[in-house]
Amino acid sequence: MPSRICSRPVSTSASRRGFLYGLGATLGSVALTDMLAAESATEAQAIHDAAGGPLSPKPPMHPARAKAVIMLFMEGGPGQMDTFDPKPELTRLHKTESKRTGGQEKGFKFFVGSPFGSRKVGQAGLDMCNQWVHLADPYVADELCNYRGLQAESLNHPEALYHMNTGSRLGGDPALGSWATYGLGSVNQNLPGYVVMTELALPQGGSGNWSNGFLPAYYQGTRLRPEGTPLLDLTPQSFKSREHQRRALDELALLNQSHLETLGRGRGDLAARMESYELAYRMQSEVPDVIDLRQESQDTLSMYGMDDPDTEVFGRQCLMARRLVEQGVRFVQIFSGGWDSHDYLERGHASRIKSVDKPMAGLIRDLKQRGMLDETLVIWTGEFGRTPDNNKRGGVYSLGRGHNNNAMTMLMAGGGVKPGAIVGATDEIGAAAVECVHPIRDLHVTLLHLLGLDDNQLTYFHGGRYKQLSQFGGEVITELLA
Numbered sequence: 352m353p354s355r356i357c358s359r360p361v362s363t364s365a366s367r368r369g370f371l372y373g374l375g376a377t378l379g380s381v382a383l384t385d386m387l388a389a390e391s392a393t394e395a396q397a398i399h400d401a402a403g404g405p406l407s408p409k410p411p412m413h414p415a416r417a418k419a420v421i422m423l424f425m426e427g428g429p430g431q432m433d434t435f436d437p438k439p440e441l442t443r444l445h446k447t448e449s450k451r452t453g454g455q456e457k458g459f460k461f462f463v464g465s466p467f468g469s470r471k472v473g474q475a476g477l478d479m480c481n482q483w484v485h486l487a488d489p490y491v492a493d494e495l496c497n498y499r500g501l502q503a504e505s506l507n508h509p510e511a512l513y514h515m516n517t518g519s520r521l522g523g524d525p526a527l528g529s530w531a532t533y534g535l536g537s538v539n540q541n542l543p544g545y546v547v548m549t550e551l552a553l554p555q556g557g558s559g560n561w562s563n564g565f566l567p568a569y570y571q572g573t574r575l576r577p578e579g580t581p582l583l584d585l586t587p588q589s590f591k592s593r594e595h596q597r598r599a600l601d602e603l604a605l606l607n608q609s610h611l612e613t614l615g616r617g618r619g620d621l622a623a624r625m626e627s628y629e630l631a632y633r634m635q636s637e638v639p640d641v642i643d644l645r646q647e648s649q650d651t652l653s654m655y656g657m658d659d660p661d662t663e664v665f666g667r668q669c670l671m672a673r674r675l676v677e678q679g680v681r682f683v684q685i686f687s688g689g690w691d692s693h694d695y696l697e698r699g700h701a702s703r704i705k706s707v708d709k710p711m712a713g714l715i716r717d718l719k720q721r722g723m724l725d726e727t728l729v730i731w732t733g734e735f736g737r738t739p740d741n742n743k744r745g746g747v748y749s750l751g752r753g754h755n756n757n758a759m760t761m762l763m764a765g766g767g768v769k770p771g772a773i774v775g776a777t778d779e780i781g782a783a784a785v786e787c788v789h790p791i792r793d794l795h796v797t798l799l800h801l802l803g804l805d806d807n808q809l810t811y812f813h814g815g816r817y818k819q820l821s822q823f824g825g826e827v828i829t830e831l832l833a
Contacts, residue, residue: 411803416767427691430737431760437469449740466697475771485712500775500787511734525564528682538679543573656709666710728766792825
């Protein structure tokens with residue numbers, strides 16, 4: 352496997368390999384490049400495995416602000432003007448005709464004012480709609496950074512989800528968590544470095560949102576199920592002892608190693624499968640303890656909203672995220688669906704906000720009380736924002752919003768971001784970002800930077816070239832940094 356810091360192989364020597372490598376961009380040279388990279392990958396894999404395995408902890412490339420990330424993903428696209436970016440002008444224009452040409456919908460359009468009131472909260476005076484109750488507590492609110500300058504590219508849910516989660520609209524590329532664990536490894540060798548949780552239904556695009564892509568399979572996200580046991584076969588069968596399992600795995604490893612040596616280089620899938628068997632064995636010892644929430648006090652369970660059916664599922668997942676990060680997991684993602692409000696905006700957003708409000712506030716409060724917030728980056732986002740208008744359907748005012756890739760709102764807390772800050776701005780109706788405007792690739796570069804990683808150095812050789820999360824480079828959004 353290539354080193355995580357891959358310098359461009361421009362030879363300065365007169366060796367035959369260096370000469371052949373520089374022959375030019377012909378099909379033959381590309382094939383040769385791939386062969387040489389694969390050869391180097393085999394050598395690097397041997398060194399890497401000797402050092403402790405593919406998920407062994409690695410030092411950051413520069414001093415890190417954050418050691419772990421918890422990403423709360425609101426699938427469907429929350430309305431920025433209905434959550435954290437109020438627009439009084441839009442309220443004034445409610446149900447008047449819109450001549451705006453942007454957005455997904457066509458036909459007669461009318462402006463839609465937010466159904467919610469708004470107020471400023473905390474000493475910093477961040478804007479929140481009146482549906483946010485627990486997040487508005489100054490102890491929590493003053494830790495938040497609201498970024499309003501991000502712009503997406505796609506108006507379609509699967510493409511936009513892939514783009515936000517992997518840096519590519521097409522799917523098939525490594526996810527954010529995969530790049531993070533590839534670059535930094537995992538602190539706890541008995542747990543996955545990258546964990547994903549969903550509320551019942553999978554997000555659009557499915558597991559492609561947490562795929563390892565072209566990276567080795569070690570770095571894919573491990574999904575914990577929302578119902579029943581989080582992982583199947585977590586508890587060994589009664590007739591199998593740990594010693595029995597260990598002997599069976601040792602025998603299997605001997606056979607697989609012999610097979611791997613026979614096949615030669617280029618069989619990363621088999622090597623990854625061998626490692627996954629070992630990780631699964633280790634997880635049987637540690638995971639049951641990590642996911643056992645009975646160890647938490649009743650006050651803590653209540654703080655996350657686990658005593659309320661409306662917040663119990665998301666609250667349990669947020670609490671589990673804290674426990675996982677506490678035990679060394681590098682990247683945790685939680686997907687919450689149901690934010691795609693084309694109709695019945697008031698009912699839809701009010702319900703979704705209520706389901707995540709107390710758990711989110713509980714997570715930030717808990718991390719802060721435990722001294723973990725400074726080194727844990729918490730992110731709240733969707734795949735894009737919403738339009739300030741909607742189209743009339745069948746002569747009826749449809750009080751909802753279309754998809755909007757020109758403006759969205761995002762919250763961050765901890766992990767080196769500026770607390771109690773509003774960064775960037777949208778226009779007076781929330782249709783487009785107009786200040787501190789950046790594409791998603793710059794957000795990704797910034798997240799890596801906070802983790803102590805340099806996007807231009809965190810590369811992997813695949814398909815004849817070195818690839819990176821941002822695709823072709825980006826810049827750090829310095830306005831977000833504390």
